[in-house]
Amino acid sequence: MDAFMESHYMRVMPFLLEGVVYTLLITGVGLLFGFILGAIFGLGRLSKSKIIYGISSIYVEVLRGTPILAQILFIYFGLPDVLGFNIDKVTASIIAIALNAGAYIAEIVRGAVYSIDKGQSEAGRSIGLTKNQTMRYIIWPQAFKRMIPPLGNQFVISLKDTSLFSVIAVGELLYMGQQYYGLTFAAFEALTMVCLMYLAITVPTSLYLRKVERRLDV
Amino acid sequence: MISVRDLHKSFGKNEVLKGISLEVNPQEVVCVIGPSGSGKSTLLRCLNLLEEVTGGEVYIEGENLTDPNVNINEVRSRVGMVFQHFNLFPHMTVLDNITLGPKKIKGISKEEAEKAAGPLLEKVGLSDKANVYPESLSGGQKQRVAIARSLAMNPKIMLFDEPTSALDPELVGDVLEVMKNLAKEGMTMVVVTHEMGFAREMGDRVIFMDEGVIMEENEPSKLFGDPDNPRTKEFLSKVL
Ligand SMILES: Nc1ncnc2c1ncn2[C@@H]1O[C@H](COP(=O)(O)OP(=O)(O)O)[C@@H](O)[C@H]1O
Ligand SMILES: [Mg+2]
Numbered sequence: 001m002d003a004f005m006e007s008h009y010m011r012v013m014p015f016l017l018e019g020v021v022y023t024l025l026i027t028g029v030g031l032l033f034g035f036i037l038g039a040i041f042g043l044g045r046l047s048k049s050k051i052i053y054g055i056s057s058i059y060v061e062v063l064r065g066t067p068i069l070a071q072i073l074f075i076y077f078g079l080p081d082v083l084g085f086n087i088d089k090v091t092a093s094i095i096a097i098a099l100n101a102g103a104y105i106a107e108i109v110r111g112a113v114y115s116i117d118k119g120q121s122e123a124g125r126s127i128g129l130t131k132n133q134t135m136r137y138i139i140w141p142q143a144f145k146r147m148i149p150p151l152g153n154q155f156v157i158s159l160k161d162t163s164l165f166s167v168i169a170v171g172e173l174l175y176m177g178q179q180y181y182g183l184t185f186a187a188f189e190a191l192t193m194v195c196l197m198y199l200a201i202t203v204p205t206s207l208y209l210r211k212v213e214r215r216l217d218v
Numbered sequence: 219m220i221s222v223r224d225l226h227k228s229f230g231k232n233e234v235l236k237g238i239s240l241e242v243n244p245q246e247v248v249c250v251i252g253p254s255g256s257g258k259s260t261l262l263r264c265l266n267l268l269e270e271v272t273g274g275e276v277y278i279e280g281e282n283l284t285d286p287n288v289n290i291n292e293v294r295s296r297v298g299m300v301f302q303h304f305n306l307f308p309h310m311t312v313l314d315n316i317t318l319g320p321k322k323i324k325g326i327s328k329e330e331a332e333k334a335a336g337p338l339l340e341k342v343g344l345s346d347k348a349n350v351y352p353e354s355l356s357g358g359q360k361q362r363v364a365i366a367r368s369l370a371m372n373p374k375i376m377l378f379d380e381p382t383s384a385l386d387p388e389l390v391g392d393v394l395e396v397m398k399n400l401a402k403e404g405m406t407m408v409v410v411t412h413e414m415g416f417a418r419e420m421g422d423r424v425i426f427m428d429e430g431v432i433m434e435e436n437e438p439s440k441l442f443g444d445p446d447n448p449r450t451k452e453f454l455s456k457v458l
Contacts, residue, residue, distance in 0.1 A: 117305070119301060119303055119305035120305060120307065122268055122301070122305065123299075123301065123305035123306075123307070123364075123367075124307075125268065125291075125294060126266055126268060126294055126297075126298070126299040126368075127294065127295065127298075127318070127319040127323070127367065127368065127370075127371055128291050128292065128294040128295030128296075128319060128323045128371060129291070129318075129319065129322060129323060130291050133322055133323075137318060137322065138307055141309050142307075142308065142309050145309075
């Protein structure tokens with residue numbers, strides 16, 4: 001038992017626990033902003049205005065059509081050249097998750113809102129509600145329920161995506177694991193524990209989502 | 219009360235309404251019958267601008283709906299509409315379905331709106347269902363809630379689009395009963411229906427539509443008993 005406690009499997013843990021805090025921070029805050037972007041551009045994709053539709057489509061297509069690795073490098077190394085100031089690693093990572101997930105969430109929002117029966121908005125408009133009131137009180141609450149399973153799925157995807165940010169040496173989970181085996185050469189042990197840490201978050205999330213999905217009957 | 223002048227409506231190249239003119243006086247009940255696809259729903263939906271009108275004019279209480287300056291939301295709050303498939307809000311209780319409009323549009327307090335909903339629920343015979351969700355109601359009950367929801371806005375006019383077509387036969391009666399009571403109270407109503415019995419009994423006038431035009435407009439006894447237009451006779455012989 002002592003041997004196990006002394007092993008690399010255990011000795012890597014303090015590093016990984018520090019890393020997982022960053023992973024969760026970047027994912028959580030990133031997705032929060034990502035959801036706001038997704039709601040704006042997802043509704044934009046349903047707009048009758050050609051300009052709003054066009055801008056929203058460009059955002060979605062550009063962010064979904066380029067690799068997230070290129071996006072983080074662009075934000076962290078590319079943008080400062082133009083802006084004239086540096087962006088710190090965590091902020092850059094959060095921006096990357098927000099922009100990237102925002103594009104996928106936009107599609108989730110668009111699909112969910114579009115899936116609500118047209119009769120619902122007609123009923124709302126026919127009693128005299130404005131377009132915005134109809135969206136707010138009738139369409140959005142029903143659509144939001146349908147967004148929950150795919151949003152959970154996006155959480156899992158974005159969480160794993162943060163591992164790519166080890167390229168800018170932001171101290172998230174994978175990077176911390178790499179740091180450990182860089183010093184100790186215990187790559188097998190370190191990476192095993194890194195993977196287990198990801199699974200400790202993603203598996204319960206997936207199980208929970210399946211339960212929600214069944215309850216929502218979708 | 220309602221005045222429709224040479225109304226045209228096209229979906230793309232498909233002209234669905236080909237010049238409809240129609241007057242509905244206060245407290246009148248006008249029933250619209252006709253084969254499926256003849257444009258009955260489209261006509262009704264033009265009366266509260268759920269469909270954009272492509273030609274002609276629609277006046278509601280003297281206001282021209284095709285005038286771009288008209289406040290359509292305000293007009294709609296005066297014109298109730300009941301749909302074939304009820305379109306209740308499934309995420310809200312019966313009471314919330316009914317009080318949403320008064321609260322959000324008229325700015326009435328929750329307490330006041332709920333107090334006003336009491337007599338409406340009584341009117342449609344569903345006082346005991348205030349706090350249930352629509353999914354637990356039968357079709358007939360749903361439709362009566364939908365009627366109460368429209369009435370909560372105190373409309374001057376009620377439009378019904380085949381309100382009983384989606385119902386099991388044994389549930390039709392309760393809904394028709396509610397509509398009859400409304401008519402007796404003097405509500406101005408335009409009713410698209412397949413219920414010829416209702417049209418004959420309650421209609422002040424009956425309109426027979428086919429292929430986007432009004433083929434015949436007559437008193438029910440005349441239209442059902444001795445129609446002027448042979449097309450009317452042909453249609454009635456199929457459905458009666
Ligand atoms: N939103 C729409 N887009 C295109 N065509 C439509 C639309 N709504 C109705 N139509 C067409 O208009 C015609 C009349 O439809 P409708 O008014 O629903 O007839 P009815 O209610 O008499 O059965 C039909 O041919 C239908 O296909
Ligand atoms: Mg119809």
